[in-house]
Amino acid sequence: xxxxxxxxxKGMTSSSSSLHESVRAEISKRIENGFYKPGDAIASTAQxxxxxxxxxITVKRAVRDLQSAGVLESVPGKGTFVKEKxxxxxxxxxxxxxxxxxxxxxxxxxxxxxxxxxxxxxxxTLALFGPPDNVYLCVRKIIYADGQPIMYDAAYVPTSVPDxxxxxFGEHFIVTALNRHxxxxxxxxxxxxxxxxxxxxxxxxxxxxxxxxxxxxYHISTETPGIDVFGxxxxxxxxxxxxxxxxxxxxxxMEKK
Amino acid sequence: xxxxxxxxxKGMTSSSSSLHESVRAEISKRIENGFYKPGDAIASTAQxxxxxxxxxITVKRAVRDLQSAGVLESVPGKGTFVKEKxxxxxxxxxxxxxxxxxxxxxxxxxxxxxxxxxxxxxxxTLALFGPPDNVYLCVRKIIYADGQPIMYDAAYVPTSVPDxxxxxFGEHFIVTALNRHxxxxxxxxxxxxxxxxxxxxxxxxxxxxxxxxxxxxYHISTETPGIDVFGxxxxxxxxxxxxxxxxxxxxxxMEKK
DNA sequence: GAGTGGTCTAGACCACCCT
DNA sequence: GGGTGGTCTAGACCACTCC
Numbered sequence: 188x189x190x191x192x193x194x195x196x197k198g199m200t201s202s203s204s205s206l207h208e209s210v211r212a213e214i215s216k217r218i219e220n221g222f223y224k225p226g227d228a229i230a231s232t233a234q235x236x237x238x239x240x241x242x243x244i245t246v247k248r249a250v251r252d253l254q255s256a257g258v259l260e261s262v263p264g265k266g267t268f269v270k271e272k273x274x275x276x277x278x279x280x281x282x283x284x285x286x287x288x289x290x291x292x293x294x295x296x297x298x299x300x301x302x303x304x305x306x307x308x309x310x311x312t313l314a315l316f317g318p319p320d321n322v323y324l325c326v327r328k329i330i331y332a333d334g335q336p337i338m339y340d341a342a343y344v345p346t347s348v349p350d351x352x353x354x355x356f357g358e359h360f361i362v363t364a365l366n367r368h369x370x371x372x373x374x375x376x377x378x379x380x381x382x383x384x385x386x387x388x389x390x391x392x393x394x395x396x397x398x399x400x401x402x403x404x405y406h407i408s409t410e411t412p413g414i415d416v417f418g419x420x421x422x423x424x425x426x427x428x429x430x431x432x433x434x435x436x437x438x439x440x441m442e443k444k
Numbered sequence: 445x446x447x448x449x450x451x452x453x454k455g456m457t458s459s460s461s462s463l464h465e466s467v468r469a470e471i472s473k474r475i476e477n478g479f480y481k482p483g484d485a486i487a488s489t490a491q492x493x494x495x496x497x498x499x500x501i502t503v504k505r506a507v508r509d510l511q512s513a514g515v516l517e518s519v520p521g522k523g524t525f526v527k528e529k530x531x532x533x534x535x536x537x538x539x540x541x542x543x544x545x546x547x548x549x550x551x552x553x554x555x556x557x558x559x560x561x562x563x564x565x566x567x568x569t570l571a572l573f574g575p576p577d578n579v580y581l582c583v584r585k586i587i588y589a590d591g592q593p594i595m596y597d598a599a600y601v602p603t604s605v606p607d608x609x610x611x612x613f614g615e616h617f618i619v620t621a622l623n624r625h626x627x628x629x630x631x632x633x634x635x636x637x638x639x640x641x642x643x644x645x646x647x648x649x650x651x652x653x654x655x656x657x658x659x660x661x662y663h664i665s666t667e668t669p670g671i672d673v674f675g676x677x678x679x680x681x682x683x684x685x686x687x688x689x690x691x692x693x694x695x696x697x698m699e700k701k
Numbered sequence: 702g703a704g705t706g707g708t709c710t711a712g713a714c715c716a717c718c719c720t
Numbered sequence: 721g722g723g724t725g726g727t728c729t730a731g732a733c734c735a736c737t738c739c
Contacts, residue, residue: 205727211654231705242729247706255512256640256654263706264736276635279688375690378533381638381658381681383513397468397513399656399681401638424638424656431536431688433632462708488724499710504725520725521717 206241210249213239218258218269228266229259255398257425272425275332279377279431286330286360294332300357301327301387308343310385310419315378316406318417322346326356329391337426339388342418361416362407371410378404379429388421401427463498467506470496475515475526485523486516512655514682529682532589536634536688543587543617551589557614558584558644565600567642567676572635573663575674579603583613586648594683596645599675618673619664628667635661636686645678658684 214235217223229235232250236243250267253259261267278288289296306325308318323343330338342361344353355364362372381399384392388400400421407416471492474480486492489507493500507524510516518524535545546553563582565575580600587595599618601610612621619629638656641649645657657678664673 207727233704244730245728248727250706252654256656261706262737264704264738266705266737274637279690377688377690378685379636379658379688380531380685381656397509399513399638401636428635428637431634431636433536433634464708490724501711502709505708507725518725519718521719521723523718523724 207245207248207252210235210239210241210246211252214249214253215258223269225269225271227269229269231266257423270425273333273335274425275337275427277427277429279429289330289332295334297331297334298358299329299331301329303327303353303356305346306343308417310341312378312380312382313343313404313417313419315404316376316417318343318406318415323417324348324353326353326361327387328357335426336391337422339385339391339421340418341385341387341420342416344416345414347413361418365407365409365414365416370414372407373410374408376406380404381424385419385421392421392423394423400424401429403429464502464505464509467492467496467498467503468509471506471510472515480526482526482528484526486526488523514680527682530590530592531682532594532684534684534686536686546587546589552591554588554591555615555617556586556588558586560584560610560613562603563600565674567598569635569637569639570600570661570674570676572661573633573674575600575663575672580674581605581610583610583618584644585614592683593648594679596642596648596678597675598642598644598677599673601673602671604670618675622664622666622671622673627671629664630667631665633663637661638681642676642678649678649680651680657681658686660686 214223214229217229223229230238232243232246235246239246250259250261254261258270259267260270275289275294276292286296286298302325304325304327305322307320307322308314324346326340326342326344328340328342329336330340342356344356344361349368352364352368352370355367359367362375365372380402382402383397384394384400388394392400394400401424402422403420405416405418405420407418409415471480471486474486480486487495489500489503492503496503507516507518511518515527516524517527532546532551533549543553543555559582561582561584562579564577564579565571581603583597583599583601585597585599586593587597599613601613601618606625609621609625609627612624616624619632622629637659639659640654641651641657645651649657651657658681659679660677662673662675662677664675666672
């Protein structure tokens, strides 16, 4: 079958080797051109299949890859839409909470407590910080900016932390809540990486497949013996970036070497 | 067709809704169990298709998702293999070059100059730093750790930089080369995010589809007027992470607020 | 009911690798 | 030649939404 074999079906630039790549490029081009604007629905699979002269499955393949790339979003029964691209930048150097950070950038932040449970640290990547193998209070929360979920935070705090402080975890960031009760933060280690979404994050952010999230692993140590906090923050990579400024002082350390 | 409809074909845990997710989970389970070890070839599509009682396409779908997740790697004509998981951690706080950083962590680093061309800054994300719209020298290089490519660096340096310094870009990091010629670095801004691989990075790292890379955008400003460097480093997210330590001094700034 | 995307299948062709 | 993965197709069913 497949009798006619046109090199480049219906006016697509056949720059790529495979057909689904060409289709993907065509859709991307239309978005860049402004033919499809953010929020718009693109042509349906059936339409585009006929229009470009390729099979419906090939169109679906291209669309799925663009979903993964954070460009498109499909709603079953409705259509496939061009995602709004607005990205939140978390400034790590200014050292303020994400909430303050958001406000400064003109976002309307909101925090939602998901659960407080007693758990051991499950995430093997947190082993990087060498946390004691205890049972912790695991505080999970979602941070929104302008209604969009941008972070999913799982913090492991020692069970020895008094209830007055725990009660504030729903409204405040961990560090803020600790500070308000005179538990001074001594030091904070961060590891930034990307990894497939946890099951919790998959539900919250509606991640289509095992797609990587931008992740911040943290270890907060305090002046109070026995109070160390470990945690993971996951964010969709198209909605968050981190910024840092390394000042002259830090650089001078290098020059001395 | 598809007459028999077993809920959970051939002893897979049907924890997921869709079939390809179950297949994916099954493969992941076998890797966790140690049934498939790093470097091993997994069962071929045809074998697994029969073994699990699902169509070959569904197996391929599951394998493709695991490729994207950085778990599997397929070599056409040979088979599909479990990737070795060894990750390089770039310490940003210590403020040393990636080469020194690598040696300290027991990696054997190597740098390979790809090209030095005259270009304007193409990457729109670098606009974040507000670079002047000039023609720059674009220095592209690959950094390897133990033979594995872990970074793809594209640096834009002003054309006014003397040739003696440019000649050293092939062997040294930008900052190191500048320092060696008394161009002192004043300040460095970093943005860490994840984004689909550039075309160059796709080739170097053999990225299957438009899969996101961990990215570091940088802006280096120097004491010498007119010498500012902008750049992008891309890394496969399963091969690199960044670490930072925020010391007590940085935190004290917050407490004062 | 008509249209949408999501899933699954069977079958085919190709390029590649190994023996 | 026989195996592998990669691609493409046609056709089907489902759940969903909107009219």
